[in-house]
Amino acid sequence: MTTRREFLGQAGMGLAAATLLPTARALGANDRIRIGLIGAGDRGMEDLKTALKQPNIECVAIADIYSRRRDMAKQVVPNATMYDDPMKLLESKDVDAVINATPLHLHTKYFVAALQAGKDLYSEKTMTWDIPGAVECRKAAAASKQVVQIGLQHESSGELKDALQWIKDGKVGKVCSVDAWMSRNTPIGKGQWVRPVPSDCDPDHVNWKLFLDGRKEPKFDGFKYINWRLFWEFSGGNVTENMVHQVAWIITALDLDLPKSASMMGGVFSEKDKRQVPDTMMVSLEYPDLLVNWQSTFSNSRYGLGEHFLGDKGTIQHVSGSTDMVTGRSQSSITYLPEKVNNPETTVLKGESKDTDHMANWFECIRDRKQPNASVDNGYKSAIAAHMANLAYRQKRRITLEEAMAAKMDAYL
């Protein structure tokens, strides 16, 4: 995680570049922050509603390429200016800060453009669709004085605070292995993430060219536009949808850099729909003296989501939505369990720290010009780990960091 000192260093570097950039309006504690939303789909609207719950926040602009989504957003923020093209929104002097909740393949474009336009930024995860994008975004952030929060909300969780404390207190010891998992289920015949295509989803109502952003699709495809998560051109599958959240907080808890290598096995096992991305997988990320394993399935939800940090002095067990094998109850908790062989302390501890509201943290940092909880550095490292897994899967082999960093766009398509 970028330290405050590093952040101030970046901000300092940004000052030279900032003379070339539009200056952000100085915002005091009581000033209203005027936000714009790019991508008013499911998550964008959730983010917007969360943002509007905070004091002194006004949404002044929305950009979405689908008229239906603009109409729906208008019902929530009737006074906001509606745009088709996000670049027009970014030109507006009335917008201080931007939420970017577009499909994955568009993250880099609007990330970089928002910073160049002098806007503070909340950019949904995964930070980017590919590794060159992650490099570009990190560079853009280092050359900017804007405040950037990545939509990796586990970075604001109470569980992370508890885990960091137990690790700092020496309770966990040396961790050689982290086992993580995430599982969901859907009704038989309905694949995970598949959404119906509305009747007005056609070229008259959707700016297909702006969606494609240079990708070569011969003609409008409403299924692909609505269900972009299923296709490599626009998505990284479940590794960029969910693994990234878990890997990001593992990176912070254990202060990890980039994996040395990655492998991933799996396939489309659950529903043979039109998807390209696998629905079942096993990922291994090799860090120095540490293996992080993550497995996922979409046809059984029994184990929910969780991580076990397996230390020689103790285990950190985090579960969320998992089903108790005996009682059948769902539970969310973080627990510390000592390893008696190296740790005479036998006390089991329950985490009690409270979550911080991730969106509120962004606004607070905009006012104080501080580093938010989910830094660009964390976004960069977690994105690269996720893309290494996908590259290994696509190439059917273990891939090294050096090979992944050199991979060109074709490797992701």
Ligand SMILES: NC(=O)c1ccc[n+]([C@@H]2O[C@H](COP(=O)([O-])OP(=O)(O)OC[C@H]3O[C@@H](n4cnc5c(N)ncnc54)[C@H](O)[C@@H]3O)[C@@H](O)[C@H]2O)c1
């Ligand atoms: N942090 C989280 O927990 C979390 C949860 C869900 C989704 N997400 C992320 O949020 C993002 C959006 O996911 P979603 O489920 O809302 O997708 P979605 O398809 O529902 O919404 C995307 C919206 O972007 C619009 N769009 C597409 N191209 C555009 C362009 N060029 N300019 C402006 N708008 C454009 C679409 O019309 C659509 O309204 C993804 O990156 C996803 O991974 C994060």
